[in-house]
Amino acid sequence: MTHCAISDLLAGKYAVGETVTLKGWVRTVRSNPNFAFLNVNDGSCFDPIQAVIDNTLANYEEITKLTVACSVEVTGELVESQGKGQKFEIQAQTVNIVGLVEDPDTYPMAAKRHTVEHMREYAHLRPRTNMFGAVARVRNCLSQAIHRFFHESGYVWVATPIITASDTEGAGEMFRVSTLDMNNLPRLENGEVDYNEDFFGKEAFLTVSGQLNGETYCSALSKIYTFGPTFRAENSNTSRHLAEFWMVEPEIAFADLADVAQVAEDMLKYVFKAVLEERMDDLQFFDLRVQKGVVERLQKLANAEFVRMDYTDAIDILQKSGKKFEFPVEWGVDLSSEHERYLAEEHVGAPIILQNYPKDIKAFYMRMNEDGKTVAAMDVLAPGIGEIIGGSQREERIDVLDTRMKEMGLDPVDYGWYRDLRRYGSVPHGGFGLGFERLVAYVTGMGNVRDVIPFPRTPKSATF
Amino acid sequence: MTHCAISDLLAGKYAVGETVTLKGWVRTVRSNPNFAFLNVNDGSCFDPIQAVIDNTLANYEEITKLTVACSVEVTGELVESQGKGQKFEIQAQTVNIVGLVEDPDTYPMAAKRHTVEHMREYAHLRPRTNMFGAVARVRNCLSQAIHRFFHESGYVWVATPIITASDTEGAGEMFRVSTLDMNNLPRLENGEVDYNEDFFGKEAFLTVSGQLNGETYCSALSKIYTFGPTFRAENSNTSRHLAEFWMVEPEIAFADLADVAQVAEDMLKYVFKAVLEERMDDLQFFDLRVQKGVVERLQKLANAEFVRMDYTDAIDILQKSGKKFEFPVEWGVDLSSEHERYLAEEHVGAPIILQNYPKDIKAFYMRMNEDGKTVAAMDVLAPGIGEIIGGSQREERIDVLDTRMKEMGLDPVDYGWYRDLRRYGSVPHGGFGLGFERLVAYVTGMGNVRDVIPFPRTPKSATF
Numbered sequence: 001m002t003h004c005a006i007s008d009l010l011a012g013k014y015a016v017g018e019t020v021t022l023k024g025w026v027r028t029v030r031s032n033p034n035f036a037f038l039n040v041n042d043g044s045c046f047d048p049i050q051a052v053i054d055n056t057l058a059n060y061e062e063i064t065k066l067t068v069a070c071s072v073e074v075t076g077e078l079v080e081s082q083g084k085g086q087k088f089e090i091q092a093q094t095v096n097i098v099g100l101v102e103d104p105d106t107y108p109m110a111a112k113r114h115t116v117e118h119m120r121e122y123a124h125l126r127p128r129t130n131m132f133g134a135v136a137r138v139r140n141c142l143s144q145a146i147h148r149f150f151h152e153s154g155y156v157w158v159a160t161p162i163i164t165a166s167d168t169e170g171a172g173e174m175f176r177v178s179t180l181d182m183n184n185l186p187r188l189e190n191g192e193v194d195y196n197e198d199f200f201g202k203e204a205f206l207t208v209s210g211q212l213n214g215e216t217y218c219s220a221l222s223k224i225y226t227f228g229p230t231f232r233a234e235n236s237n238t239s240r241h242l243a244e245f246w247m248v249e250p251e252i253a254f255a256d257l258a259d260v261a262q263v264a265e266d267m268l269k270y271v272f273k274a275v276l277e278e279r280m281d282d283l284q285f286f287d288l289r290v291q292k293g294v295v296e297r298l299q300k301l302a303n304a305e306f307v308r309m310d311y312t313d314a315i316d317i318l319q320k321s322g323k324k325f326e327f328p329v330e331w332g333v334d335l336s337s338e339h340e341r342y343l344a345e346e347h348v349g350a351p352i353i354l355q356n357y358p359k360d361i362k363a364f365y366m367r368m369n370e371d372g373k374t375v376a377a378m379d380v381l382a383p384g385i386g387e388i389i390g391g392s393q394r395e396e397r398i399d400v401l402d403t404r405m406k407e408m409g410l411d412p413v414d415y416g417w418y419r420d421l422r423r424y425g426s427v428p429h430g431g432f433g434l435g436f437e438r439l440v441a442y443v444t445g446m447g448n449v450r451d452v453i454p455f456p457r458t459p460k461s462a463t464f
Numbered sequence: 465m466t467h468c469a470i471s472d473l474l475a476g477k478y479a480v481g482e483t484v485t486l487k488g489w490v491r492t493v494r495s496n497p498n499f500a501f502l503n504v505n506d507g508s509c510f511d512p513i514q515a516v517i518d519n520t521l522a523n524y525e526e527i528t529k530l531t532v533a534c535s536v537e538v539t540g541e542l543v544e545s546q547g548k549g550q551k552f553e554i555q556a557q558t559v560n561i562v563g564l565v566e567d568p569d570t571y572p573m574a575a576k577r578h579t580v581e582h583m584r585e586y587a588h589l590r591p592r593t594n595m596f597g598a599v600a601r602v603r604n605c606l607s608q609a610i611h612r613f614f615h616e617s618g619y620v621w622v623a624t625p626i627i628t629a630s631d632t633e634g635a636g637e638m639f640r641v642s643t644l645d646m647n648n649l650p651r652l653e654n655g656e657v658d659y660n661e662d663f664f665g666k667e668a669f670l671t672v673s674g675q676l677n678g679e680t681y682c683s684a685l686s687k688i689y690t691f692g693p694t695f696r697a698e699n700s701n702t703s704r705h706l707a708e709f710w711m712v713e714p715e716i717a718f719a720d721l722a723d724v725a726q727v728a729e730d731m732l733k734y735v736f737k738a739v740l741e742e743r744m745d746d747l748q749f750f751d752l753r754v755q756k757g758v759v760e761r762l763q764k765l766a767n768a769e770f771v772r773m774d775y776t777d778a779i780d781i782l783q784k785s786g787k788k789f790e791f792p793v794e795w796g797v798d799l800s801s802e803h804e805r806y807l808a809e810e811h812v813g814a815p816i817i818l819q820n821y822p823k824d825i826k827a828f829y830m831r832m833n834e835d836g837k838t839v840a841a842m843d844v845l846a847p848g849i850g851e852i853i854g855g856s857q858r859e860e861r862i863d864v865l866d867t868r869m870k871e872m873g874l875d876p877v878d879y880g881w882y883r884d885l886r887r888y889g890s891v892p893h894g895g896f897g898l899g900f901e902r903l904v905a906y907v908t909g910m911g912n913v914r915d916v917i918p919f920p921r922t923p924k925s926a927t928f
Contacts, residue, residue, distance in 0.1 A: 003718060005618050005686075023718040024686070025889050042717075043685030044618055069889040073718070098718075099860070099890035107888055124677075124881040125888065127684035136685055140620040147611050154469055154508055156604040161919040162626070162670075162693045163639075163708050165926040175627075175663070177639045177670065179697045182649065182657045193646045199639070199697055199707065200926035206641065213588075213919060213928060220591035221507030221600055222469070222488070228693065229626045233643045233663055243663065244627050253506075254467060254487040254537070254562075396563070417588040417928055424571055424589065425489050425533040426563035455625040455677060460665040462629040464677060464881055 003073070007045035010086055014078050021075040022049065022090065023098070025128065028111065031064040038063065038095070040072060043133055046281035051076060051090040063095050067104035068111040069128060072097055116451050123455050123464050131290070134282035135452055138275060139440045145274035146227060146248055146436075149267050155223040155250060160210030162229065165202050166414065173233040174205035175243075206231035209433065210249050212365070212418055215394060218251035218429055219421045225250040227436075235459050239448040242437060244457040251431035257367075257376040257393040260430040261353045264380050264389050265306045267434075268351075272302040275443055283444075291445025297384060298443065306351040311335075311374065314343055314354055321347070334361045340379075340386035352381045364408045365418075366392040367430070368400050376430070385442045391432025398422035467537070471509035474550055478542050485539040486513065486554065487562070489592065492575065495528040502527065502559070504536060507597055510745035515540060515554040527559050531568040532575040533592060536561055580915050587919050587928050595754070598746035599916055602739060603904045609738035610691060610712055610900075613731050619687040619714060624674030626693065629666050630878065637697040638669035639707075670695035673897065674713050676829070676882055679858060682715035682893055683885045689714035691900075699923050703912040706901060708921040715895035721831075721840040721857040724894040725817045728844050728853050729770045731898075732815075736766040739907055747908075755909025761848060762907065770815040775799075775838065778807055778818055785811070798825045804843075804850035816845045828872045829882075830856040831894070832864050840894070849906045855896025862886035 003021040004014060014020055024042030031037070034055050041048035051074045053063055066072070076092040101107050108122045109129055119126040126132040150157065163177050179199040180186065186197040195203045210226040217224045226249045233243065250263060275283065276298055287295045309317075318329040318339055327336045335354075344352050356374040359366070366375035376393035395401045401422060402412050412419060440452040450456035455464045467485040468478060478484055488506030495501070498519050505512035515538045517527055530536070540556035565571050572586045573593055583590040590596040614621065627641050643663040644650065650661040659667045674690040681688045690713045697707065714727060739747065740762055751759045773781075782793040782803055791800045799818075808816050820838040823830070830839035840857035859865045865886060866876050876883060904916040914920035919928045 007618070023891070025684070043620070044687075071889040071891045098892075099886075099888075101889055102887040109888075124680040124884060125684075127681050133684060136620055136622065136681065140615075140622075143621050144611060144615045147608060151604075151608045154471070156507070156600055157607050158600065158604075158918055159693070159710055161708065161921060161926070161928065163695075163921050163926055164928075173643070175641045175643060176646070177641060178646075179637070179639060180646075182640070182642075182644075183655075185646065191647075199699075199923060200921070201924040202926070204926050216588040216928075217591050217600065217918060220489070220589075220597060223508075229623070231627075235663075244625065246623055420588060422563075423566040424563075424573075425535040425565055427487070427535045428562075454622055454681060457625060457627050457664070459663060462625070462627055462664040462666070462668050464625065464628075464680075 005044040006040070006042045006047075006049045009049055009078060009088060009090075010045060010047055012087065016078055016080055016088070018078050019075065019093070020078050020090070021073060023073045024048075024071070026066050026068055026070045026072060028068070029064060029066050036060065036064050038066065038072070038074070038092075040074060041133075043127070043136075046130070046134055046137075046285055047086060049088070049090060050081065050086060051092045051095065053092045053095060057092065057095060059095065059097070062097060066097065067101050067107070069101050069107060069109065070097065071099040116448065120450060120456070127454070130285060132451070134285050135440070135444055135446060136454070138279050138282050138444055139452060141275050141279045142271050142440060142443060143227070143436070145271040146267070148274075149270045150225045150250065153223070155225045156217070156221045158210075158214060158217045158224045158226055159228060160207065160213035160226045162207055163200070163204050164207045165200060165204050174208060175231050175233045177204045177206060208232060209247065211251065211431065211433065214249055214251040214431065215421055215429065216417070218253050218431070219425070219427065222253040223250070237459055239450075240438065242449050242453060242456055242458060245449070245453065246436035248434040248436055249431060251429060253427050253429045255393070255430050256428055257355060257378055257430060260391050260393060260432055261306075261308065261355070261378050264378075264391060264432050265351075265353065268380070268389070269302050271439070272298050272443070276302060286444045286446075294443070294445040301351065301382070304350045306353050306380070307348050308353050308355060309343070309348075310355055311357045314339075317347055318342065332358050332360065337386045340381040341383070344381040344386070345383045349383065351383065354379050354381055359404075362392070364404045364410055365394050365401070367395045368404065378432070382442065385438070388438055388442060389432050389434050391430065393428065393430035396422055396426045396428050398426070469508040470504070470506045470511075470513045473513055473542060473552060473554075474509060474511055476551065480542055480544055480552070482542050483539065483557070484542050484554070485537060487537045488512070488535070490530050490532055490534045490536060492532070493528065493530050500524065500528050502530070502536070502538070502556075504538060505597075507591070507600075510594070510598055510601075510749055511550060513552070513554060514545065514550060515556045515559070517556045517559060521556065521559060523559065523561065526561060530561065531565050531571070533565050533571060533573065534561065535563040580912065584914060584920070591918070594749060596915070598749050599904070599908055599910060600918070602743050602746050602908055603916060605739050605743045606735050606904060606907060607691070607900070609735040610731070612738075613734045614689045614714065617687070619689045620681070620685045622674075622678060622681045622688045622690055623692060624671065624677035624690045626671055627664070627668050628671045629664060629668050638672060639695050639697045641668045641670060672696060673711065675715065675895065675897065678713055678715040678895065679885055679893065680881070682717050682895070683889070683891065686717040687714070701923055703914075704902065706913050706917060706920055706922060709913070709917065710900035712898040712900055713895060715893060717891050717893045719857070719894050720892055721819060721842055721894060724855050724857060724896055725770075725772065725819065725842050728842075728855060728896050729815075729817065732844070732853070733766050735903070736762050736907070740766060750908045750910075758907070758909040765815065765846070768814045770817050770844070771812050772817050772819060773807070773812075774819055775821045778803075781811055782806065796822050796824065801850045804845040805847070808845040808850070809847045813847065815847065818843050818845055826856070828868045828874055829858050829865070831859045832868065842896070846906065849902070852902055852906060853896050853898050855894065857892065857894035860886055860890045860892050862890070
């Protein structure tokens with residue numbers, strides 16, 4: 001491929017006067033009898049580049065009739081732009097028309113304002129718009145920054161399994177994975193479905209978290225992280241829930257809750273800085289068109305000191321706040337979004353790492369504190385969104401773990417391999433989970449997680 | 465965390481004479497009445513570091529009784545090693561014993577040779593061994609290098625959906641994803657299962673490939689890649705098949721088959737170089753203990769010129785080879801492993817990019833060549849493994865695509881969104897798929913893909 005990325009052309013990576021070729025899709029065409037101006041975008045950056053076309057080109061007439069999304073190859077001289085906007089433009093020598101748009105009047109992404117709901121219906125075409133192109137690039141930038149952060153810090157990426165034979169965490173409703181013939185199910189003598197006949201020889205589901213599996217590799221390699229899809233079969237039709245979403249879950253050996261909190265803070269700041277450095281073009285669009293202030297918020301967050309606060313102190317603050325909350329606050333309740341946002345936005349005005357929650361509202365694997373009432377759990381609460389990360393130190397003491405499992409109605413026998421980590425060279429360790437789509441939504445200001453993943457899966461919807 | 469990674473200690477990143485703390489798991493203990501030698505590994509690199517313990521330490525007796533996999537924290541002075549092997553060792557000041565091994569005699573990863581089959585039974589403990597620690601680090605190195613290669617080349621990582629409502633590619637048997645109550649299935653009047661009642665309102669499956677979805681983003685962003693899990697519900701009990709595996713699928717706009725082949729070659733060389741630069745410690749283990757010659761093979765591949773060859777010429781070469789093949793060769797057959805390996809290993813002695821296959825053995829979306837008999841498909845065949853990458857230029861002409869679909873018994877109506885890409889600004893484009901576990905197996909010389917993914921899923925097996 002000998003053509004140039006438009007991002008490189010606009011960034012001045014080629015010399016003025018050089019003959020270059022670019023390939024992309026038409027955004028706008030303006031013309032008069034003497035000249036046409038073609039704005040072409042190739043997705044490599046937010047902005048299109050302008051090609052100036054002289055009416056002496058053999059196919060000038062055809063060029064003036066191009067519509068949004070037609071594909072073209074433009075060869076010409078890179079020149080400094082006379083007008084406002086971009087620094088460079090192309091004085092076209094040839095414009096090859098590669099692909100037309102069938103019936104431009106009915107093209108679903110025609111050049112006009114569309115609602116996000118309309119664009120969601122055309123998830124295969126929406127990345128061609130300013131908004132969804134920008135989402136895709138920011139999403140990629142965040143993903144690359146996450147891999148880079150962990151790699152540079154000595155973490156090993158581990159692929160924890162997607163298909164699992166046990167709902168070990170009990171974190172939510174699960175999807176069944178099966179190859180049984182639904183219209184002709186094999187049955188046991190008692191009439192129940194015979195999963196011995198199923199592909200894996202037993203019931204299998206889609207994972208809700210890679211954490212427990214991640215702990216096994218952490219107990220050998222010290223620092224690992226997962227970055228993969230996870231699933232919830234919950235009938236939640238909200239702007240914050242997807243049936244299929246990507247999760248980042250580091251797990252760190254020889255770490256306590258303070259260490260885990262520090263890694264969470266460092267990681268978030270690292271990725272905020274990366275997106276500010278690399279994708280300001282897209283961020284400016286979000287700031288202008290999606291949510292005023294997203295850039296300033298990121299700049300603040302990238303340099304903020306994350307405040308540590310105990311759950312117990314937070315309850316006290318909420319109770320003394322004088323605010324009327326929809327859900328009343330007392331020690332022992334799970335905080336809801338209104339509480340989290342009050343703490344982060346009004347009380348502190350910065351991200352908070354809330355720590356040491358009541359054991360009864362947290363999972364069995366979280367480490368019991370000495371008070372016997374709280375566990376070494378933490379949530380990162382960010383202004384403008386509330387909880388963005390949840391984590392904990394894990395219970396590494398086998399006797400305490402077994403007691404906790406029994407208290408919560410779990411049978412230690414079902415957790416043999418997880419218990420083995422505590423029987424053979426157990427170490428203090430912990431980690432956290434970051435819902436990747438919530439991070440992308442937060443960074444871009446997009447209001448619905450369905451608009452920050454290419455093809456959202458939600459109740460009654462798995463199209464494309 | 466104020467402790468040091470053993471990789472940094474061994475690499476000389478700390479000054480001799482400095483007091484340092486390391487944390488990890490015991491590999492070996494040797495002792496005499498005066499001294500003990502503790503080899504400790506933390507997974508950050510292949511080698512353990514040696515701690516020398518003087519019998520004046522208060523817990524000297526306990527230390528001498530440690531066994532493999534006990535966890536320890538060692539603080540001491542970094543000194544130059546007197547013996548052979550590592551350049552540095554630790555003169556211990558304190559050794560905190562963190563976690564013991566319950567009944568060392570029955571510990572499943574006790575310090576002796578284990579078969580890979582035995583270790584597969586203990587997939588939660590096998591990363592603690594030399595072999596599986598090395599696999600995990602090499603796998604991570606390859607994954608990071610793949611992300612880096614594409615990111616540096618301007619590609620956008622796209623998360624294509626895991627759950628899909630259509631077997632669009634027809635690439636293989638699929639797993640059903642459902643939340644229906646299997647013991648109480650909703651039924652239509654005709655007695656068939658009523659999938660309207662299922663979570664997604666219709667039948668849903670696990671993806672076999674992200675390609676078709678990837679093409680939608682390629683048609684907007686020019687260069688994209690996927691890196692995610694894919695699934696095959698095939699009852700294949702071989703060393704090359706997994707029910708769940710990770711796949712890398714770039715898709716490139718304004719690209720023809722030659723461009724796609726070049727990206728495949730560049731990517732493979734890039735990742736081979738990365739693993740040679742970053743993980744020689746682990747590679748040397750594989751060379752010594754797993755497959756003689758893996759390092760030399762990688763060094764050759766990283767600098768090899770990949771030979772381009774037409775399928776038709778390959779058939780000719782095979783027919784004239786004088787070799788007796790198990791499967792006879794004639795124009796039109798799909799090549800089997802013996803043919804691929806003969807071409808790459810004996811005939812050329814280098815990787816081959818085999819191109820332009822008969823249309824009847826390839827998928828509907830591959831671009832028809834002018835001869836009307838072949839399509840613009842390519843496979844990368846590598847010495848020692850055979851096919852490692854498969855790709856093609858995609859059919860971007862809607863009339864040709866429709867004809868091909870009908871020839872293959874597919875209904876274009878089922879492919880509305882895929883056809884849209886050809887109706888609205890269609891461009892020549894193409895891409896390929898790399899089975900990530902096959903790459904890891906190839907690089908490490910490990911004989912079975914079940915041993916290069918942390919928790920393999922295969923027929924009748926989804927444990928952990």
